[in-house]
Amino acid sequence: xxxxxxxxxxxxxxxxxxxxxxxxxxxxxxxxxxxxxxxxxxxxxxxxxxxxxxxxxxxxxxxxxxxxxxxxxxxxxxxxxxxxxxxxxxxxxxxxxxxxxxxxxxxxxxxxxxxxxxxxxxxxxxxxxxxxxxxxxxxxxxxxxxxxxxxxxxxxxxxxxxxxxxxxxxxxxxxxxxxxxxxxxxxxxxxxxxxxxxxxxxxxxxxxxxxxxxxxxxxxxxxxxxxxxxxxxxxxxxxxxxxxxxxxxxxxxxxxxxxxxxxxxxxxxxxxxxxxxxxxxxxxxxxxxxxxxxxxxxxxxxxxxxxxxxxxxxxxxxxxxxxxxxxxxxxxxxxxxxxxxxxxxxxxxxxxxxxxxxxxxxxxxxxxxxxxxxxxxxxxxxxxxxxxxxxxxxxxxxxxxxxxxxxxxxxxxxxxxxxxxxxxxxxxxxxxxxxxxxxxxxxxxxxxxxxxxxxxxxxxxxxxxxxxxxxxxxxxxxxxxxxxxxxxxxxxxxxxxxxxxxxxxxxxxxxxxxxxxxxxxxx
RNA sequence: GGCAGCAUAGCUCAGUUGGUUAGAGCGACGGUCUCAUAAUCCGUAGGUCACAGGUUCAAUUCCCGUUGCUGCUACCA
Numbered sequence: 001x002x003x004x005x006x007x008x009x010x011x012x013x014x015x016x017x018x019x020x021x022x023x024x025x026x027x028x029x030x031x032x033x034x035x036x037x038x039x040x041x042x043x044x045x046x047x048x049x050x051x052x053x054x055x056x057x058x059x060x061x062x063x064x065x066x067x068x069x070x071x072x073x074x075x076x077x078x079x080x081x082x083x084x085x086x087x088x089x090x091x092x093x094x095x096x097x098x099x100x101x102x103x104x105x106x107x108x109x110x111x112x113x114x115x116x117x118x119x120x121x122x123x124x125x126x127x128x129x130x131x132x133x134x135x136x137x138x139x140x141x142x143x144x145x146x147x148x149x150x151x152x153x154x155x156x157x158x159x160x161x162x163x164x165x166x167x168x169x170x171x172x173x174x175x176x177x178x179x180x181x182x183x184x185x186x187x188x189x190x191x192x193x194x195x196x197x198x199x200x201x202x203x204x205x206x207x208x209x210x211x212x213x214x215x216x217x218x219x220x221x222x223x224x225x226x227x228x229x230x231x232x233x234x235x236x237x238x239x240x241x242x243x244x245x246x247x248x249x250x251x252x253x254x255x256x257x258x259x260x261x262x263x264x265x266x267x268x269x270x271x272x273x274x275x276x277x278x279x280x281x282x283x284x285x286x287x288x289x290x291x292x293x294x295x296x297x298x299x300x301x302x303x304x305x306x307x308x309x310x311x312x313x314x315x316x317x318x319x320x321x322x323x324x325x326x327x328x329x330x331x332x333x334x335x336x337x338x339x340x341x342x343x344x345x346x347x348x349x350x351x352x353x354x355x356x357x358x359x360x361x362x363x364x365x366x367x368x369x370x371x372x373x374x375x376x377x378x379x380x381x382x383x384x385x386x387x388x389x390x391x392x393x394x395x396x397x398x399x400x401x402x403x404x405x406x407x408x409x410x411x412x413x414x415x416x417x418x419x420x421x422x423x424x425x426x427x428x429x430x431x432x433x434x435x436x437x438x439x440x441x442x443x444x445x446x447x448x449x450x451x452x453x454x455x456x457x458x459x460x461x462x463x464x465x466x467x468x469x470x471x472x473x474x475x476x477x478x479x480x481x482x483x484x485x486x487x488x489x490x491x492x493x494x495x496x497x498x499x500x501x502x503x504x505x506x507x508x509x510x511x512x513x514x515x516x517x518x519x520x521x522x523x
Numbered sequence: 524g525g526c527a528g529c530a531u532a533g534c535u536c537a538g539u540u541g542g543u544u545a546g547a548g549c550g551a552c553g554g555u556c557u558c559a560u561a562a563u564c565c566g567u568a569g570g571u572c573a574c575a576g577g578u579u580c581a582a583u584u585c586c587c588g589u590u591g592c593u594g595c596u597a598c599c600a
Contacts, residue, residue: 348550
């Protein structure tokens with residue numbers, strides 16, 4: 001078994017506002033992956049957190065009459081609360097306002113500076129005072145008026161900024177993309193990056209003046225580090241053990257390099273271009289893979305505050321529960337592509353798969369065990385029904401490998417499909433065998449054989465689905481009289497056939513997943 | 524504008540290295556069983572595989588064009 005260390009990250013979410021569904025989605029995916037790797041026995045470090053610097057946060061805080069730190073201190077608990085409600089098993093919550101982070105950033109900056117990749121230059125351009133931003137000429141209206149603030153013209157500014165020598169890394173980046181075709185996934189995202197880089201890379205400024213919210217530039221405290229420069233380093237800070245001195249050496253010793261950054265495609269460039277260049281400059285290894293997932297729409301329409309059609313993740317989990325939400329997003333949406341949320345569809349998919357197919361499979365077979373098999377796990381039989389049970393058993397035996405491949409490829413949809421195929425074949429097996437008829441004719445051996453097959457297959461299905469629906473799987477296990485601690489699930493041996501032991505008493509069956517009802521009026 | 528991608532049943536998607544009746548799930552409709560959470564299982568869905576050309580004995584699958592949609596086209600994050 002591969003016991004490689006796996007550190008994986010969600011984005012460090014911008015702590016400007018409370019979490020939205022776009023933050024929940026990749027976090028759910030990352031959690032499923034982290035749980036999968038832990039089950040396989042890989043030492044796993046699952047990192048999430050918040051990015052707490054930059055102009056937007058500063059402004060939001062000002063509006064609310066708070067300091068930036070106070071503002072973030074109020075936002076962060078809401079992220080943590082949502083993650084708890086969604087059953088997210090993160091190991092580290094990295095906040096970029098952490099003083100330890102500053103130490104890491106300073107050290108990293110020094111390395112890049114020593115490499116000669118940071119220099120002072122002039123940022124010239126048209127500046128909208130109202131936006132406090134430089135604008136491109138092409139995005140402005142006539143006479144250099146800002147489209148947002150049409151009353152006043154932008155003014156020409158000539159501002160000193162520190163720059164990172166990104167252009168120096170053009171060739172090495174292109175080589176990286178060639179040498180490691182899996183570095184950027186999925187393929188379409190990779191093509192976007194290739195196209196972008198092929199245009200030629202410009203150095204980018206990594207400092208701002210007139211900005212308080214952020215770290216001072218180590219070599220020039222009049223400047224503040226540009227948010228992204230320190231935000232990306234939050235991943236490395238998160239690698240520090242709690243008692244470690246905050247040095248790069250300590251951060252890199254166990255978990256580096258990071259295996260996977262799971263991000264939205266909207267921040268792909270920072271992770272696939274700037275970040276590896278920064279790491280090259282600091283002479284650090286590059287993350288193994290950057291995966292840019294798709295974005296979500298609601299009922300086919302882009303979500304936005306102005307449209308008022310945002311999905312509130314708190315509301316969704318509150319009404320339907322963590323497993324249902326986790327399952328829908330990973331089952332129904334091809335990870336990597338854009339996807340849609342539709343509440344009626346959500347309810348029908350979740351009911352069909354979790355309640356009707358898997359839940360009812362367990363419930364009906366346990367019911368029969370209690371009626372026909374003395375409330376204990378039946379024997380696996382003598383093989384009379386082999387022609388019916390063998391295909392199911394074969395499918396269950398191979399399921400672990402198939403599902404593991406799919407998880408490794410972040411193909412959650414495929415994971416679900418593979419598992420459902422087994423579940424469906426079990427429901428069909430029951431109908432084909434019809435144990436209730438065998439009971440009347442007294443064919444106990446065949447009853448046992450069919451029910452053992454189905455229970456054991458259901459167990460494997462639940463086990464392999466547990467990274468996605470941990471609570472549900474734990475319930476299946478307890479219904480089967482087995483232990484399943486959500487916080488430390490049993491190891492991958494459980495993917496094998498034959499774990500259920502004949503004669504073991506079974507508790508009274510109880511539906512593991514209640515059918516959902518649409519609880520809100522569809523607008 | 525430039526570059527890239529996509530366009531298959533009501534919905535979400537598979538698929539065809541070009542070749543008899545184009546598939547799955549969900550939804551809908553009909554039927555069956557009775558162990559079960561009115562669940563399961565079976566059957567039905569007559570989709571010109573976006574549109575118009577081309578190559579070929581043969582294209583939904585290759586090529587060109589058109590239309591539509593999406594993404595990228597750098598310093599808000």
